[in-house]
Amino acid sequence: MLTPQIIDTVVRAALTEDAPWGDITSQLLIPAEARATANLVAREPGVFSGGGVFAATMTAADATTETALHIADGEAFEKGAVLASVTGPARSVLQAERVALNLVQRMSGIATLTAQYVALAAGTKARIVDTRKTTPGLRAFERHAVASGGGHNHRYSLSDAVMAKDNHLAVLTAHGGLSVTDALRAVRAQLSHTTHLEVEVDRIDQIEPVLAAGVDTIMLDNFSLDELREGVALIAGRAIVEASGNVNLNTVAAIAATGVDVISVGALTHSVRSLDLGLDVDVTAAR
Template structure:
């Protein structure tokens, strides 16, 4: 089981999103239905139950939802994030004022099902690449405001995080190279890599995107830390690995573009060290979890 760390960045991200989510639901009037129908003294007991197999992620946020609503609510987690779960499993139990449980139900499930969906999809890609040197990485294709949580869910599924944003790593893409070549009247990718390395602090990773083996040869003269091989066939990826091994064996290679569950194993078998997949965060289907009500 892969137990990710729900770090300070993820917690702060969750807190901001929760404030918005609860404001969307409650505004200034609160939960009109629960107030109208449920006695404020009535208590309830909920089991959070999995409806389909997957990997659970986001349970710490369930705690946070009810902490914001009512300190009388008790949340007991029965598994850790990163746990493989089967249909019918209970992953948490919640007890407290019934009004509060009803008020927080949808918000808690929205976070939990979405993040568990990302973790589940990630785990399937990781499993498909098992037995190779390739790590499965996410991208910056995340929902605005959700990045730290979505990347946390990728870790829960056994994946690896790419750079968080534009601030913590250099990734020279084709449009950067085009603009730089015009402004500097220079053409080589190697020169762009050397210029970038001179402009950032030591320890910052330098990555460059290439589309062809000719561009890869140019890039390896930099050399960068990582070369992103964009939309290359498996045959071309294998040739890229051979070229890298001959020229710059310490440079890592990252395959990206159009990777699916049907193709990831073949891509991983080419010898690349990294496979980045935007679908992990932008196309994951929510895992089916539900509140099962158990009375008081």
Template sequence: MQTPPYLTPEALTTFIRTALAEDVGDGDHSALAAIPAEAHNRAHLLVKGEGILAGVELAPLIFHAVDPSLRLDVRLTDGTPVKHGDIAFTVEGPARSILTAERLVLNCMQRMSGIATYTAHLTSLLAGTKTKLLDTRKTTPNFRLCEKWAVLIGGGVNHRFGLFDMIMLKDNHIDYAGGVGAAIAATHDYLRRTGRQLPIEVETRNLTEVQQALDAGGIDRIMLDNMKPAQLREAVALIAGRVPTEASGGITEQTLAEVGATGVDYISVGALTHSAPIIDLSLKAY
């Protein structure tokens, strides 16, 4: 998997630092009270569910942020199908440090593994089509980095990371701007004035708006929002490959394959990040 641009060392360090500050505060007083400072122990990451493992690459960064002397032996990599009883890795070193890092590692890996598992499942439903599965910005505040990373591990494709790396003209933008053509024209003017180069996606609600987007030109993707499969097929035929297409809105596990069969290039599904159940994991002393 190619490293996405948002997975910078700075972004990862900031995420881990703020997450530990939230959890640890002025100290892990349970470990400080009960465990001798000189105690050295080991633990392993036990899988207690079934799915796709994710967050293994993140775990050492968390452990080492807590204590650089902790040593990990990684046995299973990100993207590995796992079952109950599998051991993902072992960690050894100061016992207090293992306990302090434990919950953040588990929180991240359980959530990421659940997202990767659900992404892999939905991707399998699109087998035989050209359609790729996209995530959305419907993510947990301050946890988007991990959630989008998990989508990639599960075989999905990341949409824009935030408001800054793509222009997406959605229904409210279009209504406020005075229509599809006016919104696109204003966007082109903005990019010229600011010297920015950003891809432009336009959300459309019907075939009339699809045609307006095509007439305006200079766009990189057309979103077909809340359209039924018959209307999606009409829109794909109208666009005729001139611009990549994305179906979005109200698409469920039950309708995903039917939507993919319409010929759209992408399907975006918010449920990948906001509704995936976790995979149960546990860090056990041994």
């Protein structure tokens, strides 16, 4: 998902946004021939993600810049760890610094938070997955970060799968002229065998009519723990069971223990705190 082409497009747009007419501070203060070595240093512990993005940002600023990654995406690190080192023209390193940090800090924050959710669901069959509540333009970056933290990705876009949610069903009921079961069967008949069909329900009594249509996944939205257990028992393996709503670090372990297959967590990307990482110039190397 996070291809070199996607990385390059986002990184170059971000660099242009940050220095549309050049970095006048570095141009005025830093000699053109000066070179710099800088280290990406962790100010707090976490899980790393975005090494390739960090390196690509530095290279986009100047093709002669070299980055050495000292840790792989998905690896945990402690405070003070040197995660990467970069060497190149000083002006370019300084110009790329903020963009590179912004991206790798956010991605590592997502990976770190995801790892916490995954750890709390350990010992159950529940997968922790993300949602489409991502930053516009950065979905591939944020989805990659979720995977770095041990989570899984939901559908990438509206084009990937049919996912009928409450608003779809409300419009269908008002204007479709068909029962939910018949309408979903009609959808199923038009889909290729490779296209997934998921339906959201918010009441127990909606489950059987949806199951009768032959759906692949049923999302139990904002169900209580008792209702989740009842839903899992009722579905009885006839579809994948996804839990959604009211999922946080305090509730995820109990939700996972109900027997659901998937837990979708919007907070992985929409409420995450960027990790505190810094880029420190190696003064010794610069002498």
